[in-house]
Every structure is written in C-alpha cells, then in structure tokens.
Amino acid sequence: MKFGVPKEIKNGEFRVALTPSGAAKLVKRGHHVCVAYGAGVGSGYSNRDYADAGASMVEAAQAWDVDVVLKVKEPLPQEYGWLRPQLGLFTFLHLASAPELAKVLLEKQVRSIAYETVTLQNGSLPLLQPMSQVAGRVAMLFAAHLLQKHAMGDGLGKGKLFGGISGMDQAKVVIIGGGNVGRHGAEVAVGLGAKVFIFDQKQACLTSLEHHFQGRVQTQLYAPESLQQLLPACDVLLGAALISGEHAPVLLSRAMLAAMPEDSVFMDVAIDQGGMSETSRVTSFAEPTYKEEGVIHCCLPNLPAAVAQSSTQALTFATFPYIEKIAALGLEQATHEDAALTLGINTWDGELRHEGVKKALAKFK
Numbered sequence: 001m002k003f004g005v006p007k008e009i010k011n012g013e014f015r016v017a018l019t020p021s022g023a024a025k026l027v028k029r030g031h032h033v034c035v036a037y038g039a040g041v042g043s044g045y046s047n048r049d050y051a052d053a054g055a056s057m058v059e060a061a062q063a064w065d066v067d068v069v070l071k072v073k074e075p076l077p078q079e080y081g082w083l084r085p086q087l088g089l090f091t092f093l094h095l096a097s098a099p100e101l102a103k104v105l106l107e108k109q110v111r112s113i114a115y116e117t118v119t120l121q122n123g124s125l126p127l128l129q130p131m132s133q134v135a136g137r138v139a140m141l142f143a144a145h146l147l148q149k150h151a152m153g154d155g156l157g158k159g160k161l162f163g164g165i166s167g168m169d170q171a172k173v174v175i176i177g178g179g180n181v182g183r184h185g186a187e188v189a190v191g192l193g194a195k196v197f198i199f200d201q202k203q204a205c206l207t208s209l210e211h212h213f214q215g216r217v218q219t220q221l222y223a224p225e226s227l228q229q230l231l232p233a234c235d236v237l238l239g240a241a242l243i244s245g246e247h248a249p250v251l252l253s254r255a256m257l258a259a260m261p262e263d264s265v266f267m268d269v270a271i272d273q274g275g276m277s278e279t280s281r282v283t284s285f286a287e288p289t290y291k292e293e294g295v296i297h298c299c300l301p302n303l304p305a306a307v308a309q310s311s312t313q314a315l316t317f318a319t320f321p322y323i324e325k326i327a328a329l330g331l332e333q334a335t336h337e338d339a340a341l342t343l344g345i346n347t348w349d350g351e352l353r354h355e356g357v358k359k360a361l362a363k364f365k
Contacts, residue, residue, distance in 0.1 A: 245356025
C-alpha cells in the first residue's frame with residue numbers, strides 16, 4: 001500500500017501525521033511511504049530522518065498521489081485539487097463546522113476517516129483524547145499569559161497571576177466541560193494556584209473529577225443560572241464541551257460574556273467544532289486573539305500545534321496502530337473489521353456516513 005504524508009499548511013501548524021520510526025515500520029512491511037519535503041521539520045524530524053527510514057521524499061502533489069493520505073488537520077482549499085475518488089484520508093476533519101469541506105469530500109468521493117470520530121465500544125475517543133489533553137494544558141498556559149499586563153500590547157490586559165503567592169487574590173478559573181480538555185486544563189490551573197470551578201452535565205464525570213482532585217477544585221452540575229453567578233468574578237473561562245461529531249453546544253450568550261470583568265480571558269477550545277459562544281470566531285496563530293464585550297477571546301482550532309513536537313509524539317502513538325491495521329488489510333477491509341474505524345468514517349464514495357456530522361451539517365441547509 002502507498003501512504004502519503006503531506007506538509008501541513010494550516011497557519012501555525014507544525015505537527016506531522018507520521019514519524020520516521022512509523023515510516024520505517026511501514027517500509028519494513030513492504031509498503032511505500034511518500035513524505036513531502038519539510039513535512040516533519042516543525043516537529044523536529046528532518047528530511048534525512050525520513051529518507052534514512054526508507055521513505056521517499058516528494059513534492060507536495062506527489063504526497064497526495066497515493067492510496068491513503070495521512071494528515072493532522074483538514075485539507076485546505078489549496079489542496080482540494082489533489083482529492084479524487086476512492087482516495088483514503090485519515091486526519092482530523094471537524095466537518096460539523098466545515099460544510100464547504102464536507103461538500104468537496106462528497107463531490108470528490110473521498111473515503112475519509114476522521115480522528116475525532118474514531119470511537120471505541122465504551123464511547124471513548126482514542127485519537128481525539130491525546131490532543132484534547134494537550135489542548136487543555138496549552139489553553140491554560142495561553143490564558144495565564146493573556147492575563148499578563150503586556151500580553152495584548154500597550155499595557156492592556158489584567159496584570160494578574162493565577163496564584164501561589166501569599167497575600168494575593170487567586171485567579172478564578174471556570175471550566176465548562178469536565179472531559180479530557182477540562183480535566184487537563186484544571187490540572188494546570190490548580191498547579192499555578194488558581195481557584196477552579198468545573199461544570200459538566202454528567203454526575204459521573206463530576207464524581208470522577210472530585211476523586212481525582214481531592215478537593216482542589218469545585219464541581220457542579222451545569223445549569224446556566226449557576227454559571228451566571230460565577231461569571232462576574234471569573235478571570236479565565238475555558239470552553240471545553242463536546243458532542244462527538246456534532247457542533248459544539250452553544251452555551252454562552254453574548255450577555256453572559258459581557259458579564260465577565262474587563263480583560264478577562266475566554267479560551268474556546270471547542271472552536272474546531274464551531275465554538276461554544278455567540279461571540280466565538282476562529283482565530284489563527286498569526287492573530288490568536290480579539291476582544292469582544294471587554295473579554296479577550298482566544299479561539300485557536302489547532303492549539304496543540306504550539307507544542308508540535310510533543311503533540312506529534314502523542315498523536316502518532318495513538319494513530320499508528322490504526323495505520324498498521326489499514327496497511328495490513330487495506331482501507332475498506334480495515335473499516336469492516338474494526339468497529340472503531342467504522343465509526344470514524346465521515347464520507348465514503350460520495351455518501352455522508354457519520355450520524356453526528358449529518359445532524360450538524362443539516363443546520364447549514
């Protein structure tokens with residue numbers, strides 16, 4: 001089987017979908033791996049590293065002239081011309097917030113499997129999980145920076161430390177969603193000395209968080225009224241709610257954001273699925289923030305790219321067993337035999353297959 005590894009071209013994206021060691025394993029088993037020049041540089045892997053592993057170093061177009069393309073982020077319009085019928089595509093897609101991309105994948109009859117919808121029998125998301133964990137941690141580090149006085153330039157910003165110093169008010173961090181993003185964001189916030197509140201709709205999730213944090217965070221079942229009581233004193237708000245495949249739940253109104261103090265920070269990690277607030281819009285590493293209703297918004301859809309080397313290691317550790325299965329069986333047979341991969345299918349030969357994605361995209365019609 002022939003695999004392609006393009007160089008990611010999304011703004012600020014430095015991750016790569018396959019490491020040299022992964023390429024070496026595929027080549028050893030008789031497969032052909034085509035890696036675009038420079039694909040791994042942002043994660044610390046040189047062209048020579050891939051060549052020494054047995055991969056072929058190729059120009060951008062050739063990385064798409066394969067059986068299965070391995071990527072990190074969704075194809076961008078500059079890459080649409082390389083899509084074709086029955087091309088396998090294994091990557092993050094987030095089609096719930098990308099109707100135009102969904103249309104292209106369907107028209108081109110691409111066989112796409114989205115990392116974020118590969119689902120195990122217990123409902124967990126093994127390929128989304130590591131990046132959610134990274135995103136939660138990085139989001140809180142970004143928030144800590146954005147609270148600094150000079151973070152926005154010209155002395156703007158709150159000028160507040162999370163905590164940890166006697167005689168100083170702790171920053172108050174509110175997290176909506178107690179899954180992987182929320183839990184790992186809370187780990188960082190607690191470690192930096194903040195007072196942390198976590199909302200979730202599932203009592204089992206809150207019980208797990210209470211057991212894990214042993215009183216270091218306050219948990220509460222989500223209710224708009226309870227959240228609204230905390231917002232006037234909130235320094236950092238982390239949006240971390242998820243419904244697999246679907247648009248993120250829009251739980252924050254413009255009025256709720258306006259109730260937050262001036263120069264407080266809203267990190268919308270759910271922006272890759274459309275965002276959690278009426279005030280959310282996608283930002284990039286070139287322009288990561290904007291201010292609305294007095295609140296600093298950071299809505300980066302690829303936060304883990306900020307720590308590309310670590311993220312690539314974590315992502316490929318999770319994805320490679322599935323890549324091996326695809327290599328051994330072929331894409332079609334692998335999706336027949338592996339239920340998690342079956343649930344990961346988003347588009348297949350012109351058909352939209354994932355129910356959550358269908359539901360989300362129906363809103364755009």
